[in-house]
Amino acid sequence: MVGYMKKNNLETKERILLAAQKEFAARGYAGARMEAIARGATINKAMLFYYFSSKDNLYRTVLFGVFSEIFGEIGRFVSRQLTPGLLLEKFPEIYIRFIARHPDLVRIMVFDLIHNPENVTAAMAEIVHEKISYKTHPLLVLIKRWYSQGLISEADPLHFMMNIIALSIFSFVGKPMVEAISGITVENNEDFYRKRIASVVNILQRGMLK
Amino acid sequence: MVGYMKKNNLETKERILLAAQKEFAARGYAGARMEAIARGATINKAMLFYYFSSKDNLYRTVLFGVFSEIFGEIGRFVSRQLTPGLLLEKFPEIYIRFIARHPDLVRIMVFDLIHNPENVTAAMAEIVHEKISYKTHPLLVLIKRWYSQGLISEADPLHFMMNIIALSIFSFVGKPMVEAISGITVENNEDFYRKRIASVVNILQRGMLK
DNA sequence: TATTATATTAACCACATGGTTAAACCAAAT
DNA sequence: ATTTGGTTTAACCATGTGGTTAATATAATA
Numbered sequence: 001m002v003g004y005m006k007k008n009n010l011e012t013k014e015r016i017l018l019a020a021q022k023e024f025a026a027r028g029y030a031g032a033r034m035e036a037i038a039r040g041a042t043i044n045k046a047m048l049f050y051y052f053s054s055k056d057n058l059y060r061t062v063l064f065g066v067f068s069e070i071f072g073e074i075g076r077f078v079s080r081q082l083t084p085g086l087l088l089e090k091f092p093e094i095y096i097r098f099i100a101r102h103p104d105l106v107r108i109m110v111f112d113l114i115h116n117p118e119n120v121t122a123a124m125a126e127i128v129h130e131k132i133s134y135k136t137h138p139l140l141v142l143i144k145r146w147y148s149q150g151l152i153s154e155a156d157p158l159h160f161m162m163n164i165i166a167l168s169i170f171s172f173v174g175k176p177m178v179e180a181i182s183g184i185t186v187e188n189n190e191d192f193y194r195k196r197i198a199s200v201v202n203i204l205q206r207g208m209l210k
Numbered sequence: 211m212v213g214y215m216k217k218n219n220l221e222t223k224e225r226i227l228l229a230a231q232k233e234f235a236a237r238g239y240a241g242a243r244m245e246a247i248a249r250g251a252t253i254n255k256a257m258l259f260y261y262f263s264s265k266d267n268l269y270r271t272v273l274f275g276v277f278s279e280i281f282g283e284i285g286r287f288v289s290r291q292l293t294p295g296l297l298l299e300k301f302p303e304i305y306i307r308f309i310a311r312h313p314d315l316v317r318i319m320v321f322d323l324i325h326n327p328e329n330v331t332a333a334m335a336e337i338v339h340e341k342i343s344y345k346t347h348p349l350l351v352l353i354k355r356w357y358s359q360g361l362i363s364e365a366d367p368l369h370f371m372m373n374i375i376a377l378s379i380f381s382f383v384g385k386p387m388v389e390a391i392s393g394i395t396v397e398n399n400e401d402f403y404r405k406r407i408a409s410v411v412n413i414l415q416r417g418m419l420k
Numbered sequence: 421t422a423t424t425a426t427a428t429t430a431a432c433c434a435c436a437t438g439g440t441t442a443a444a445c446c447a448a449a450t
Numbered sequence: 451a452t453t454t455g456g457t458t459t460a461a462c463c464a465t466g467t468g469g470t471t472a473a474t475a476t477a478a479t480a
Contacts, residue, residue, distance in 0.1 A: 012457085028325060030241030034438060044459050049439060107324050110383065114317050115238060117386030124390035134392045153416065158388050159409040165387075166380030167373060173320065174372045176327030180334035182344045182368060199369040206363065207417025222427080244468060254429050259469060421480100428475070436467080445458070450451100 013051055015041040020048075020062050025104035028111055029059055060123075063112060066105045067123050073098050078139045084146045084209055088164070092200040095168040100193055106172050154208050164204060171196040223261055225251040230258075230272050235314035238321055239269055270333075273322060276315045277333045283308050288349045294356045294419055298374070302410040305378040310403055316382050364418050374414060381406040 019040030023032045034055055038045040052058035077094055099106050112120045134140060143157035154160040175192065179185055186192045229250030233242045244265055248255040262268035287304055309316050322330045344350060353367035364370040381403065389395055396402045 026325070028238045028240055028321070030238055033436090035436090045438090046440080046460090047458065050457075055438065110320060110324055111238070113383050113386055114320055115236070117389075120386050121390040124387065125393060128391050137391075153412065154409060156405070156409070158392060159405065162380060162384045162388065162406075163377060163409065163413050166376050166384060170372060170376030170380065173323050174376060176323055176330050177334065177375075178368050178372065179327075180331040181338050181347075183335060195366070195369065196372075199364060199366070199373065202363065203373050203413065203417035205417075207413035207415075243466090245466090255468090256430090256470080257428065260427075265468065423480075424478085426476085426478100429473085431471090431473105433470075434468100437465085438463105439465105440463075441461090443459090443461105446456090448454085448456105450453075 012041070012043060012047065015043070016048060016051060016058075017062060017065065020058055021066070021104055021108070024059060024062055025107040029115075032059075060119075063108065063119065063123050064127070066108050067120075067127050069102070070105055070109060071124075071127050074139075078142075082142060084143075084151050085205070088204040088209060089201055091164055092168050092204065093197050095165070096171050096193055096197050096200070099169065099172045100189065103172065106169065110169070110173065151210055152208050153210050160208065163208065167200045167204065171200070222251070222253060222257065226253070226258060226261060226268075227272060227275065230268055231276070231314055231318070234269060234272055235317040239325075242269075270329075273318065273329065273333050274337070276318050277330075277337050279312070280315055280319060281334075281337050284349075288352075292352060294361050295415070298414040298419060299411055301374055302378050302414065303407050305375070306381050306403055306407050306410070309379065309382045310399065313382065316379065320379070320383065361420055362418050363420055370418065373418065377410040377414065381410070 016037065020032075020037045023037045023040060027033075032055075034048055035045055037058075038048055041047075048055075048058060052061060073095065077091060109120070128134070128137070139161075140157040143152070143160050146152045147155050147157075152160065154163070171193065175186060178192075226247065230242075230247045233247045233250060237243075242265075244258055245255055247268075248258055251257075258265075258268060262271060283305070287301060319330070338344070338347070349371075350367040353362070353370050356362045357365050357367075362370065364373070385396060385402065
């Protein structure tokens with residue numbers, strides 16, 4: 001009598017997490033309704049507490065998943081043989097497209113970045129440091145080497161990465177801003193993102209490549 | 211019998227708005243408690259409804275104020291005789307310092323940018339377009355001219371501004387991210403911001419100035 | 421002073437929400 | 451067939467929350 005769970009078990013848990021992610025992203029932690037999550041997963045509300053014991057715990061689980069996905073995307077990219085030129089050319093595209101495909105992840109991350117930095121710190125740290133300290137993190141070490149080789153103009157690898165991520169993420173956050181100012185609704189997302197990617201790559205390469 | 215209000219009237223309203231701004235910033239719209247706002251303004255909860263009729267309306271008022279302040283800061287800066295070099299050198303500093311001084315404003319703006327873009331669009335539009343359409347907005351016109359004069363490398367004034375704002379705002383959002391990854395708590399904000407400003411100015415000038 | 425319009429409060433209310441419970445359900449093991 | 455242990459549900463519950471109300475206080479006017 002060990003792991004012979006009902007076939008529905010896993011499915012259910014997964015369905016809950018999906019629905020929770022959507023709800024939390026749409027309304028933020030406080031605005032999210034357990035009832036709505038249950039409805040979204042087409043199960044009884046009590047199941048949420050059966051599997052996750054509390055709203056807070058459910059949220060933490062979702063948050064952890066979000067950061068795993070977001071940093072996973074970065075990690076997957078880094079693994080290859082990288083040059084600064086390649087990083088600055090490809091990363092924005094990959095990241096902006098990833099963001100555009102998973103707006104919920106960004107919403108949750110940014111919300112917590114702003115309202116519960118301690119939460120974020122904990123979740124991020126756990127994921128990023130999975131056996132790797134920041135001083136020996138391959139990407140950061142790589143960036144430092146690039147600088148000492150005179151290939152890039154930004155000495156601090158953290159600021160180097162922040163510049164890239166800032167410009168990429170803001171493509172998403174800034175869209176409504178652009179729409180508001182210009183008074184024009186961006187009808188064609190593809191066009192908008194293509195243009196945004198071009199602009200970001202341009203400023204990054206000119207700005208940080210030597 | 212026209213404007214002979216009690217002296218406390220204005221004070222009270224102002225106190226409410228201040229407290230509301232704080233509470234909304236700290237907990238987001240859904241998480242904010244009317245009771246807490248009242249306590250923060252040291253008045254009875256009923257006063258909130260007396261002056262602002264509903265939570266939603268109070269929020270709108272706060273939001274409007276937030277955007278006025280944020281865009282006011284930009285407007286104040288633009289009014290002088292600008293060169294692209296000066297803009298890219300001074301704007302990040304002014305903006306990042308403004309943001310650091312008023313984190314609540316950023317929290318509210320970013321929250322709405324992400325969760326209620328329609329809200330933002332409305333509020334922003336009302337403020338930005340106050341008699342000025344985006345096609346004739348002095349700053350955007352200026353940027354366009356710079357491009358046709360070959361002074362900058364970004365043709366679209368909206369993307370030009372987005373790049374600047376993205377890097378500036380992210381200084382604030384990204385701080386906890388840096389802390390999480392590096393595992394080091396930023397003890398000295400002044401040092402952090404100084405370094406951030408330098409990095410942003412560097413990438414902007416190298417990246418968009420010809 | 422009496423009147424009038426606004427400002428302020430304590431007590432209240434309807435309702436939504438996170439969380440619980442007790443009972444039923446269902447598949448596998450004996 | 452019966453037991454066993456995880457799974458699922460309908461019905462509840464305590465509490466918190468946005469919003470109301472009726473009564474009172476306050477200042478300006480006439």
